[in-house]
Amino acid sequence: MTVADVSGEPDRRFSVVPPRRARTRRYAMTPPTYFAVEYAINPWMDVSTPVDTERAVAQWEGLHRTYLDLGHSVEVVAPEPGLPDMVYAANGGLIIGDRAVVARFKYPQRAAEASAYARWMTDLGYSPVTTRHRNEGQGDLLPVGSMILAGTGFRTDAEAHDEIAAAFGRRVETLTLVDPRFYHLDTALAVLDDTTVAYHPPAFTAASRERLRALFPAAIEVGSADAHAFGLNAVSDGRHVVYPRAATGFGEQLRAAGFVPVGVDLSELLKGGGSVKCCTLELYG
Structure with missing residues (x-):
């Protein structure tokens, strides 16, 4: 079995599909009770486009139910009025083991979310720390194996990466x-x-693309149509990959690589510039 790359040619890296094993995960999610598009801080947000909050809640509940059906646990964080983007829980911070770093947001419209997530972390028994420089949590900080991949360019300061490395004692x-x-x-x-x-190469600088290819020679390179459908805003337990079902090509790539794609519809929440991963903060062991 092979998987097609972005050019449509078979990708021989997956001619022998490795076994994929699920691991029980612990997630946190915040219901979109107050979700709205009241400002525009990313290209996906349009204040003139109506938002159906009931539909957003129903889609969120579908994602929540999907995680439970897969055997995972979900902590529900109480939403707060006046914070319409709080549903994007991934941005609240980074938790690994007994350590927690809370976000420091770029835009003032989201700044109060940091306090809300810090209170939640404290209630769970963590002692959350802050960074001097801007970091937007798991939006830009993604653990993989023993390292943390850290994004910069728009929201998280590169200087915060050193702070994250020191806080968790991990290579960044x-x-x-x-x-x-x-x-x-x-x-x-x-x-x-x-x-x-899996990643979308055009989203990165040439140097970062080169680094990704060196680190992950068997990575899945995802094309524009699926990336623009937010397909990469996905959550995996090591076998099952919950992703926006509109990214059909990515689903086929996942299946060919031995993963089990689980498509969901979060189209209403995409109006705010987020999907599956944005709505999911993982508590890493």
């Missing part, structure tokens, strides 16, 4: 984004297991 690999449509790392790259990622 800096990746620079260049396309404003992919303003967070988790919109352009998905961690599939401890050694495999």
